[in-house]
Structures are given as structure tokens and as C-alpha cells.
Amino acid sequence: MTQPSPSGAAKASPPKTDRHPNPPQNKLRAMYPQPEPYAQGMLDVGDNQQIHWEASGNPSGKPAVIFHGGPGSGFTPRWRRYFDPAHWNLILWDQRGCGKSTPPASDPNTSMEHNTTQHLIDDAEKLREHLGIEKWLLEGGSWGSTLILAYAIQHPTRVSEIVIPAVTTGRPAEIEWITRGLGMFFPDYFEAFENGVPEEDRKGNLAEAYNKLLNSSDAKTREKAAWDWNKWDLATITGGDNDFAGTEYEDPQTRYQMARVVTHYWGNNCFLEPDYIMDNLDKLRGIPGVLIHGRNDFGGPLHTAWEIAKRWPDAELVILNDAGHQANTSMSQAIIAAVEKFR
Numbered sequence: 001m002t003q004p005s006p007s008g009a010a011k012a013s014p015p016k017t018d019r020h021p022n023p024p025q026n027k028l029r030a031m032y033p034q035p036e037p038y039a040q041g042m043l044d045v046g047d048n049q050q051i052h053w054e055a056s057g058n059p060s061g062k063p064a065v066i067f068h069g070g071p072g073s074g075f076t077p078r079w080r081r082y083f084d085p086a087h088w089n090l091i092l093w094d095q096r097g098c099g100k101s102t103p104p105a106s107d108p109n110t111s112m113e114h115n116t117t118q119h120l121i122d123d124a125e126k127l128r129e130h131l132g133i134e135k136w137l138l139e140g141g142s143w144g145s146t147l148i149l150a151y152a153i154q155h156p157t158r159v160s161e162i163v164i165p166a167v168t169t170g171r172p173a174e175i176e177w178i179t180r181g182l183g184m185f186f187p188d189y190f191e192a193f194e195n196g197v198p199e200e201d202r203k204g205n206l207a208e209a210y211n212k213l214l215n216s217s218d219a220k221t222r223e224k225a226a227w228d229w230n231k232w233d234l235a236t237i238t239g240g241d242n243d244f245a246g247t248e249y250e251d252p253q254t255r256y257q258m259a260r261v262v263t264h265y266w267g268n269n270c271f272l273e274p275d276y277i278m279d280n281l282d283k284l285r286g287i288p289g290v291l292i293h294g295r296n297d298f299g300g301p302l303h304t305a306w307e308i309a310k311r312w313p314d315a316e317l318v319i320l321n322d323a324g325h326q327a328n329t330s331m332s333q334a335i336i337a338a339v340e341k342f343r
Contacts, residue, residue, distance in 0.1 A: 028329070028333060029333055029336045029337070029340075031081040031082065031332065031336065032080065032081050032082070032083060032084055032085060033080075033081075033085065034056075034077050034078070034080040034081060035056050035057060035080065035085045036056065037054035037055055037056045038055060038056060038057075038059060039054065039055045039059075040052070040053065040054035040055070041053060041054075042100075042101075042102070043123075043126065043127055043130055045096075045119075045122070045123045045126050045127075046114075047114035047119070048103070048114075049096050049101070049102070049103070049114060049115075049119075049123075050101060050102045051093055051094060051095070051096065051101045051123055051127065052093065052094045052099055052100035052101045052102075053091060053092065053093040053094075053127055053131075054091075054092050054093075055089060055090065055091050055092075055131070056080055056085065056090050056092075057080075057083060057084075057085040057086070057087070057088045057089050057090045058085065058086055058087060058088060058089055059089055060089070061086070061087050061088045061089040062087060062088055062089065062137070062160075062343070063088075063089045063091065063131075063133045063135065063136035063137070063160075064083060064088050064089070064090050064091065064136055064137040064138075064139060064339075065090075065091040065092075065093070065124070065127075065128075065136045065137070065138060065139070066079045066090070066091070066092045066093075066139055066140055066144070067095075067124070067138060067139070067140030067144035067145075067147045067148045067151070068092075068093075068094070068095065068098070068140060068143075068144050069140065069141055069142035069143045069144045069145075069166075070095070070098065070142075070143045070144075070258060070261060070262055071095065071098075071143045071261045071262050071264075071265045072097070072098055072105065072257055072258040072259075072260070072261025072262050073098065073248075073258060074094045074095075074098040074099025074100075074101075075092040075093065075094055075099060077092075079092060079139070080092075081332075082139075082332070082335045082336050082339050083339055084340075084343075087343055088339075089133075091127070091131065091133075091136070093123075093124075093127055095120050095123070095147075096114070096115045096119060096120060096123065097110060097112070097115055097257070097261055098257070098261065104257065105257050105260050105261050105264075106253045106254070106256055106257035106260075108215065108222060108256075108260075112260075112261075112264050115261070115264065116268075116271040117146075117147065117150055117170075117265070117270055117271040117272055118271065120147055121147070121150055121151045121154055121155075124147075124151055125151075125155060125158070128158060134158070135157075135158055135159060135160040136158070136159070136160060137159075137160050137161045137162070137163065137339075137342055138151065138152060138159055138161075138162045138163070139162075139163040139164070139335075139339070140164065141164060141165040141166035141167075141292075142166045142168055142300065142325065143168065143170075143262075143265070144164075145164045145165075145166060145167050145168045145169075146168050146169055146170040146270060146272075146277065148162060148164060149162075149164075149169060149277045149281075149284075149308075150170075150272065150276070150277060152283070152284055152287065153276075153277065153280045153281075153283045153284065154283075156283050156284060156286075156287060159287050160287075160342070161287065161288050161289060161342040162284075162287060162288075162289035162290070162315075163289065163290050163292070163335065163338045163339060163342070164289065164290070164291050164292065165292040165293070165327065165331055165334070165335055166292075166293065166294070166297060166300055166325055167291050167292075167293050167300065167304055167305035167308060168300045168304060169276075169277040169278060169304055169308070170265075170269070170270030170272050170277070171269075171274055171275065171277075171278070171304075172269050172274050174300070174304065175207060175266045175269065175270070177299075177301070178236060178299045178300075179205075179206045179207055179266065180206060182236050182298060182299065185298060186232075186235055186236065186240065189231070189232055189235045189236075189240075189242065190232070192228065192231065192232075193206075193228060193229075193231070193232035194206065196210070196213075196224070196225065196228030196229070197209040197210060197213065205267060207262070207263045207266035207267040208263070208266075208267035208268075209267075210225055210228075210229050210259065210263045210267075211260070211263035211264055211267040213225035214226060214229075214256070214259055214260045214263055215260070222256060223252065223256070225259065226252070226255040226256040226258075226259040226260070227255065229259040229262075229263065230244070230249045230255050230258065230259055231244075233258075233259075233262075234247065234249055236298055236299045237298075237299055237324075237325050237326060238324075238326065239296070239298060239324055277308075278307065278308070278311065281308065281311040281312045282311075284312050284314065284315075285312075285313070285314065286314060287314055288314050288315070288342070289312065289314060289315035289316070290315065290316050290318060290334075290338035290341065291305045291308060291309055291315055291316070291317045291318065292318045292320065292331065292334045292335060292338065293305040293317070293318070293319055293320065293323075294319075294320045294322075294323030294324045294325065294328075294330075294331065295319055295320065295321050295322075295323070296321075296322070296323060296324040297323070297324050297325045298324065298325065299325050300325055302319065305317055305319075318334050318338075320334060
């Protein structure tokens with residue numbers, strides 16, 4: 001196996017042997033400006049659902065699309081910073097119930113019946129067809145990674161390349177790890193998190209238990225569950241900091257939406273067969289990809305990205321020794337380098 005380079009990046013074998021070492025500070029790639037969208041709209045995808053989308057950059061450029069994380073977060077304009085607006089036609093969209101898509105999951109009266117992984121895969125295809133795009137580059141991390149891989153497995157002929165920072169596949173073991181296994185690193189936070197559900201539910205599927213509370217008819221029960229869930233979520237993402245101040249978690253409506261959507265998906269094992277993605281990676285043969293993962297990612301340990309890289313011969317794995325789950329300078333630089341590779 002290739003060993004980590006002194007500059008902080010390494011890659012697995014048997015994937016390609018190209019390296020993406022972290023550049024010195026005086027050679028950092030500049031992030032691109034965030035142009036305003038040249039087009040945007042709402043697409044009716046059925047089931048009384050409308051998804052919000054926007055396009056920025058060059059309308060005649062190479063198409064790329066972002067699959068945002070969460071589940072439940074909605075897209076953020078910062079993704080535009082990784083793409084040269086003169087070259088790329090960049091599409092961003094809010095998944096069902098998220099961002100500006102309607103009806104919002106932040107409304108407890110909104111049914112989640114028609115909000116599953118397959119629905120989101122179908123929505124992405126409808127959006128591609130609506131925009132008249134033949135093939136597009138896929139980018140997104142965390143939950144976006146799971147959704148990208150599931151989409152590409154079903155629609156490989158519509159994918160030109162894939163760039164994934166923070167790799168996940170939505171397997172039950174991954175969900176069990178982030179909702180319970182991480183307790184060994186965060187026993188103080190985990191005790192409060194576990195105690196947030198009724199005692200009879202504490203040894204079962206914690207995401208499912210929280211989802212029941214988040215769909216309670218009692219507003220105070222929903223609010224407390226959203227608070228408790230996101231306190232744990234933020235602590236595991238940051239490596240121990242769960243202060244809501246100055247974050248998107250500060251807004252009660254956002255807290256509720258994110259908690260409700262993610263527990264809906266995790267409580268149902270992401271609506272995928274346990275090894276669906278791992279068992280179908282052969283469908284990605286011929287699609288070039290770059291997997292970017294922080295060695296210090298508590299919530300999504302490196303072994304998932306490592307396993308995918310071994311089974312997907314057209315993918316390169318970049319390991320960042322100084323990164324975790326959230327984007328830092330090294331992660332941002334690796335994303336820009338990967339996107340540039342596929343110009």
C-alpha cells in the first residue's frame with residue numbers, strides 16, 4: 001500500500017498512482033467567485049413535490065451537478081467556489097423537503113411518505129432531462145456521496161465523472177457507527193444523546209427513535225428532539241464542538257428540518273439494501289472518479305472510501321491526513337484539483 005506523503009496526502013492501491021499532495025501556502029489554488037445564477041426555477045416532480053434548482057456559470061459549458069449532504073441540509077452557494085464559472089455549467093438543487101423545495105420538511109404536517117432515496121434519484125433524472133443535459137459530472141459529499149453513487153449505479157450512461165469528498169454509502173453499519181459506535185470517543189455527548197429518547201428505545205435504532213419524537217403531535221417534544229439530535233450530530237462532525245452559535249443549527253426551523261429528514265433516512269437504512277452500493281460498483285466501470293477523504297473523519301471512517309476505491313478501478317483515492325468530515329483548506333484544495341482534472 002502507498003504510504004502517506006509528508007505533505008499530508010496519500011492514496012490507496014490498487015487505484016491509480018497519481019498523488020495530490022497538499023500544496024504549500026504560497027501555492028494554494030484560488031477559489032472561484034460565486035456568480036449569481038443565470039437561471040433558476042421550480043420543477044414539478046410529482047407526488048405534490050416541487051424541487052428548487054439553479055444554474056450558474058457558462059450556459060454552454062461542461063455540465064456539473066451538486067448532490068448536497070444531510071440528508072436535509074439543502075444546497076449552499078459555496079459549492080460554486082470550486083468551479084471555474086467560465087468553463088462549467090453548474091447545477092445546484094434542493095432535495096425534497098429541503099431548502100426552497102416544497103412542501104418543506106420543516107413543517108411537521110408535511111408527509112415524508114414520498115421522500116426516499118429512489119425518489120431523489122428519479123428527481124435528479126427528471127432535472128437532467130428538464131435542462132436538456134446529456135451527461136454531467138457529479139459532485140457531493142457525505143449523504144451526497146451515497147446519493148451520487150446510487151444515482152450513478154442506476155444511470156451510468158448519464159455520468160461523465162464523479163468527485164466525492166467525505167465518502168459514505170448509507171450502510172446500516174455506518175449508521176450504527178455514527179449514532180452509537182462514536183460513543184466511545186464522545187461518552188459525555190453520547191450519554192446526553194441516548195438519554196434524549198425513552199428508556200425502552202435506547203438499545204435499538206436511535207435514529208428511528210428520534211424520528212418518532214420528531215413526528216410527535218407535541219411541539220415541545222419535537223423541539224427538544226431536534227435540539228438533542230443536532231447537539232450530537234454537530235459534536236461528531238466537528239470532533240467535539242457542539243455550540244450552535246454562528247452555525248445553521250442556531251435556527252430552530254433549520255434544526256428541526258435537518259433532524260427530521262436525516263432520522264427519516266437513517267431510521268430506514270437510507271431506503272437501500274444493506275450493501276446496495278458496494279455490491280453494484282461494477283456498474284461504474286469506465287466512469288473516472290476521485291474520492292477525497294479526511295483521515296480524521298470521525299463520523300465517516302476512512303475504511304468505506306478505501307473499500308470503494310479497491311472495487312472501483314477507475315477511481316482515485318486521495319487521503320488527507322489533516323482533514324476530518326468538514327471542508328478545510330486541504331479538502332478544498334483537493335476538490336478544486338479534482339474538478340480541474342476533469343475540465
